[in-house]
Amino acid sequence: MKTAVALITSAFLLLLGVVCWLQRDPHPTEQPGRLPKRVPRALRLTAPASRTPPIATEPPTAQGLSGGHSHKGNRSEAGFALEEGIFWPRTLERTLPVGFTDVYYQHWQRFARTASVVSLERGCGRSTNRLATLSDGSKACVRYGINPEQIQGEVLSFYLSRLLGLPAVPPCILSKVGSPQWAPVQAELGGTGWVLGSLVTITPWLHNLSSVLPPRALRAEGGKLRPLREELHSGFAGMVELAQWADLILFDYLTANFDRLISNLFSLQWDPRVMLRGTNNLHRFPDGTLVLLDNEAGLAHGYRVRDTWDKYNKELLATVCLFRRGVVRKLEELYLGRSLAEKLHTLYLAEEPLATELGLLTEPEAQILQDRVGLLYRHIQSCQDRYS
Structure with a gap:
């Protein structure tokens, strides 16, 4: 009898143990001394190991980046998040092209100032410009401005891009026509129409460039420079280009440069298909890096004719309400310090x-530059008010 009772008791205890095991919490609360629960492998995210933009596994929703009223903390299905409604995702910023680095431009400038010009041929845009071969066999573009303010616009635009942390402008140096650097081509200078002693700019000649269409987000009437659903379907690739376009628009507004996308907008009045063709003075490397070429129309020249072109510059600036953090910090610093x-x-x-x-x-030009920084700063604030 005792044996039967013992067997029944053991079976009951075994059954009770099985029921308790089945009803246990599969994810118990972590307690001190216990190993933390492991994140399922499919949910683990790793930082990108290279500068190659990662591809989203799922297309984001229309909310978040593609929406017109993103709020702090909003996320798309692919994990993209805007900070304070106006900043590109940090993951995206880490994948943006490095462009012309400090090491590259310093090395190129040192070489270009000491290299001899060994041959000249037509090229690099305007008929007064020349494609030069330097003493190591490399090529460079020599630009002879119609007036000194265009030469100044080219070289100062480069230094302004470095100051702002925008690496899309190629390095640039000044050279004096007829100096010892030009001795090997002294006989050819007479056919250029250049005046001896004039200052010209020299920039590296860049290989493998292709033309760049304006973003689809800007081609529609009332378009904004925010990613479209179709662009988000391809992952980061489209957004990397849009982020570079936002930098371009800020830079061209600051310098009042009308000879890039502004010239396309102006031409719309008689050429409705102009936005379907390549953008003036803008090219792309095979890896997606945008290059802002020929900046002679910026600063002094652009400021002088700004009353003609600022209507388009302001319209274009109004399309941008997404920014890189570093650029915003630098603009804020230069605005508050009134020191640009x-x-x-x-x-x-x-x-x-x-x-x-x-x-x-000049002092008036310097004041215009500072005033435009102020306008950019206030524009960024208005974007933040709108989307916060």
């Missing part, structure tokens, strides 16, 4: 031996 022209001139004088010979921005 001073910092630009300091950098320019320190690194360009012929800077004083070409001259600096």
